[in-house]
Amino acid sequence: MIAIEARKLGFMYAGSSSWVLKDIDLEIYEREFVLLAGRSGCGKSTLLRCFNGLIPYFYEGELEGEVKVYGLDTRNHPPYILSQYAGMVFQNPDNQLFALTVEADIAFALENLSLPRDEIRERVDWALKVMGIEDLRDKSPNELSGGQKQKVAIASILAMKPKIIILDEPTSSLDPASAKQLIDTIAELNYKLGITIIIAEHRLDMLLPYVNRLIVMNDGRIVFQGNPRDILEKYDVMPYGVPVPRVVRVAQQLKKTLSGSTISRIPLTVDELVQDIRRWRSGK
Ligand SMILES: Nc1ncnc2c1ncn2[C@@H]1O[C@H](COP(=O)(O)OP(=O)(O)OP(=O)(O)O)[C@@H](O)[C@H]1O
Ligand SMILES: [Mg+2]
Structure with missing residues (x-):
């Protein structure tokens, strides 16, 4: 089943005169683990923002073509609907955590969905367990390490039970050991729970063993995509800023x-x- 579909997608931020995304055609299937790579400024974050409705809802600009998330056109479905299908984890967890305790942070979005209390409690317990952070439940997000914060941020997305989790450079502020641990946990979400993962990351060495599709972008376009082994065998991706x-x-x-x-x-x-x-x- 197709999870995300982009057709002739183009985007230009308001106030800019150049297209940041150009003519992108893409289908991402359920249960895929997709890695987005390419040099800084090539459009990775912009493309990810199109996948959960941040574009066009929060970022103004000109959108061409269409993006569908489980068949829902992102022009007609606001982010709070789309986030139940595709949740997004950002580079800096501090922008995502704001409650007094980890538990409250994870429950927050669920309360906004007006779910029954028992269900909220169950989902929070489940998300803490899946991420292996039950011991952090009563802590304040302020007292956590970067890796722990990022796990809480993922748990709060996971509790929404999305089919797709989109991550934009989630390990960029982490040391290599914490980054490896986080990536291994993200991979488990994919192979144990069947969640589709779409991630922009520079740490290819840690991700390649898990990834089934590598997408290389350059200047707003997709230049290569396919099984990472095939891509690395056939093409030289280093000129595109991909850290092989x-x-x-x-x-x-x-x-x-x-x-x-x-x-x-x-x-x-x-x-x-x-x-x-x-x-x-x-x-x-
Ligand atoms: N909010 C914005 N308003 C205007 N232009 C933006 C905005 N966000 C990004 N851009 C521009 O769009 C282009 C693509 O940026 P984007 O952040 O998508 O790249 P990226 O591949 O994610 O880069 P990085 O690896 O540094 O995160 C850049 O030229 C950038 O300056
Ligand atoms: Mg980016």
Whole structure:
């Protein structure tokens, strides 16, 4: 089933004279894990804003073409409706957390939906458990680490039970260990709960093992999209500002210098490269 569909999508911010998104055609299916990459300013955040109705509702400008979220045209459905399908997590969790306790923060959007009390309590408990942060329930968001705050921000989106979670550089303020932990938790939402994930991130090394589709953008357009292994095998994405993991670059070099059959696939992790080299040495 198609989760998000964009047709001939274009967008220009009010007061600007250039199109930030140009002629984007895209279909994202249920349960996909999609990574959006490309240099700063290429339009990743703008595209994500089109997926949950922030564009055209909160950002003024000229919108061309159409975007549908589970068949709902984003021009005719306001963000509070769309957010029940596609929830968004931002770069800076401080902009998303404002209540006195973690529990109250997660309950906030649910109260706005006028859900019954028992259901709110159940959903809050569930979201805390899924994110592995039950111990933070009574804490103030102010006393949390960056990684913990980002987990609370995701829990508050998760409690809305959206089919899609959109994340815009959620790990940019985190150290590598916390970023890895957060990305692993996000991946679990995808493979355990079947939630469609669309994420803009620079940490390809941590994400590639989970991603089924890599979309590379440049200057408002999609230049490449497909299975990450295929894309990295066929194309040089570095000129587009995509930080190709070192293990992939090593494999690409080996492929060029050794005979083609030695490295039969582009490994996405160090473990995969080690496996390939072991196989090669044992002559299999
Ligand atoms: N609210 C806004 N008003 C006007 N122009 C904007 C606005 N937000 C972004 N832009 C412009 O749109 C273009 C695309 O920006 P966008 O934030 O979508 O890029 P990005 O790929 O997310 O970059 P980054 O990797 O730095 O987050 C840039 O030229 C930017 O200056
Ligand atoms: Mg951005």
